Amino acid sequence: MEKVTFGIHWLAFTIHAPRDQAFNIYDILLKDRFGEMVEMGHGGRGFKEIWHSLMEFKIYLNPVQEDREYFHYEIPGQACELISWDYFHALGVLLESNYKDAYNFTRLDFAFDNLGFTPEQAEQEIIENNIRTLGKRENLVVHKSPLGKRDNGEIGTYTVEFGLREADRRIRIYNKRGYTRLEIETRDFRAQIIAQDLLLAEDVSKWFSISIGHLRDYIDFYTDWWQEFISGEARAWATIGDAKELTVTRMVNWLDRQVMPALSVAIDILPPEAIDKLIKRGRSRRGAKYDNLLENMGK
Numbered sequence: 001m002e003k004v005t006f007g008i009h010w011l012a013f014t015i016h017a018p019r020d021q022a023f024n025i026y027d028i029l030l031k032d033r034f035g036e037m038v039e040m041g042h043g044g045r046g047f048k049e050i051w052h053s054l055m056e057f058k059i060y061l062n063p064v065q066e067d068r069e070y071f072h073y074e075i076p077g078q079a080c081e082l083i084s085w086d087y088f089h090a091l092g093v094l095l096e097s098n099y100k101d102a103y104n105f106t107r108l109d110f111a112f113d114n115l116g117f118t119p120e121q122a123e124q125e126i127i128e129n130n131i132r133t134l135g136k137r138e139n140l141v142v143h144k145s146p147l148g149k150r151d152n153g154e155i156g157t158y159t160v161e162f163g164l165r166e167a168d169r170r171i172r173i174y175n176k177r178g179y180t181r182l183e184i185e186t187r188d189f190r191a192q193i194i195a196q197d198l199l200l201a202e203d204v205s206k207w208f209s210i211s212i213g214h215l216r217d218y219i220d221f222y223t224d225w226w227q228e229f230i231s232g233e234a235r236a237w238a239t240i241g242d243a244k245e246l247t248v249t250r251m252v253n254w255l256d257r258q259v260m261p262a263l264s265v266a267i268d269i270l271p272p273e274a275i276d277k278l279i280k281r282g283r284s285r286r287g288a289k290y291d292n293l294l295e296n297m298g299k
Contacts, residue, residue, distance in 0.1 A: 009111040014071070015103045022061060034055060072106075089200070109186070142158070144159070150175060168187050
């Protein structure tokens with residue numbers, strides 16, 4: 001069995017400070033990984049502006065409530081997977097040193113991969129009440145797709161959710177990636193506590209025990225496979241490549257799977273001028289996501 005791996009899978013926080021400091025923080029800590037920030041041209045979530053970079057990293061600026069000046073960072077899962085511990089630690093130190101009473105984490109998700117049990121096993125133990133938890137068993141929700149395709153090519157996906165979406169803690173256990181993943185999603189004050197514990201930890205080796213402690217504060221299973229998980233060894237996620245390389249790779253892989261058969265036929269049967277026309281139409285329909293990628297690739 002593969003060793004359990006773990007890492008932060010979502011991080012969001014708000015800082016009460018002038019907007020220029022949002023870009024200063026990004027330029028100092030994260031620009032080298034995610035490239036230039038580009039304005040999306042619209043607002044949302046109580047802000048008039050949204051800026052984004054690669055991997056859908058977002059900064060929300062210019063709040064609708066103009067009596068206060070603050071901004072909001074949102075780092076989704078695919079971006080978090082490209083941030084190593086030292087970057088997270090530097091962010092935690094920067095926030096604590098420069099904005100001690102002016103920042104708050106609003107969401108933190110933490111994920112464990114390659115677990116030695118299945119979502120179905122977790123579901124059964126919750127149903128049989130073979131657990132200790134602060135949640136309520138009636139908030140167990142199961143999603144299954146017998147013919148759904150996992151990322152590793154296997155057939156059949158299964159997801160167990162436990163806890164309310166609006167609660168400060170909930171867990172998801174699923175196999176869509178091929179292996180079993182457990183995510184604990186935390187919000188507001190709970191996210192603040194856990195994020196500070198993780199980002200200010202003296203070393204990434206502390207992350208497993210810290211995150212397991214917070215997970216067990218919410219739920220424990222009285223099973224051998226759970227005991228093996230919480231007592232076992234684990235390692236932090238390895239960061240692979242950079243955001244530009246990964247974005248291009250994913251785009252090319254999608255083209256290869258979804259577009260190339262039809263495109264090859266079009267190239268074989270259409271005259272060159274028709275192909276050129278298709279390409280020009282595609283360029284005119286690019287959205288902010290592709291404009292952002294082009295800018296970061298220097299095109």
